[in-house]
Amino acid sequence: MIHVHDISKRYGSIEALRGVSFDIQPGEIVGLLGPNGAGKSTAIKIVTGFLHPDAGFVEIDGLNVLRDLRAVQDKIGYLSENTPLYPELSVQTYLGMIADLRAVPASDYTRLLSDAIYGTGLQAYLTRSIASLSKGLRQRLGLAQAILHKPQFLILDEPTVGLDPTQIVEIRALIKALAQDSTILFSSHILSEVEAICDRVIIIINGEVKADQSLRELSMSNDATLVLQRDSADVAQTLGALEGVASIQPLRSLDDYPAWRIQGTADITAQIYALARERDWPLRELRRDTVTLESFFNQLATTA
């Protein structure tokens, strides 16, 4: 697992990270989401050992990233914001060079290279020079170098930045496929991307973790909407007396029926249903409201 413990980092007067902590369990695919300048790249560079934190530490699989950097680097694959790709080299030569740098044993060389090439769909481009590749293909090559040694952990900084919509779809599909074998942490400022790829999101704003939740949990609100066939005088008062109800707001449903938004301190739909039956309210609809990542994020960003 990845254990990030209370890391802080300053660049001169800028506090890029202020006491960031999180854990990532094996097999998870976690998105580090935040606006530009939030501290995502700084966090990723510290997690991968490219940057020293001013305070705090990171452990990967029980190894301290700074103290055991070599051993940690064997366990992680890293796609940085600007992965150094040598434009004059061919795809094949470049990946061969990475395999040598990674000291891949000769017995595994062909298999690992071929898995990275086929896994990222680069087989048709082996002899092409890196300079001649599109941005999307270069990103795939960046991923190929990151996965070459079959790392347990894949850490990707803004993997789809600068790609066109078709390339974005391809890279996302690729990341999801890679998640079958690796634990993945990736950063993004794109909400829909995190929603499309992740199990869990860590929202970072102004160098602080503002939320750390599974997307399923996050989407479940404690609010409920009740719609009746016709108004019933005792609704607001009766609901107000129910335990777990924080507030009630009358509205009209989209099809113009009397409706109420009920804010709860926990999921209260079952209690509302029981009450509606007991009181014989002409029930038309009762639903637990959902929260989109976008509305959740906007709420956090505006209160930050």
Ligand code: ADP
């Ligand atoms: P993100 O990846 O979320 O866009 P960064 O981690 O790149 O955020 O940056 C966090 C803050 O630190 C920003 O205010 C950025 O301008 C600043 N910053 C990042 N790198 C440096 C650096 N090398 N020198 C000075 N300030 C930096």
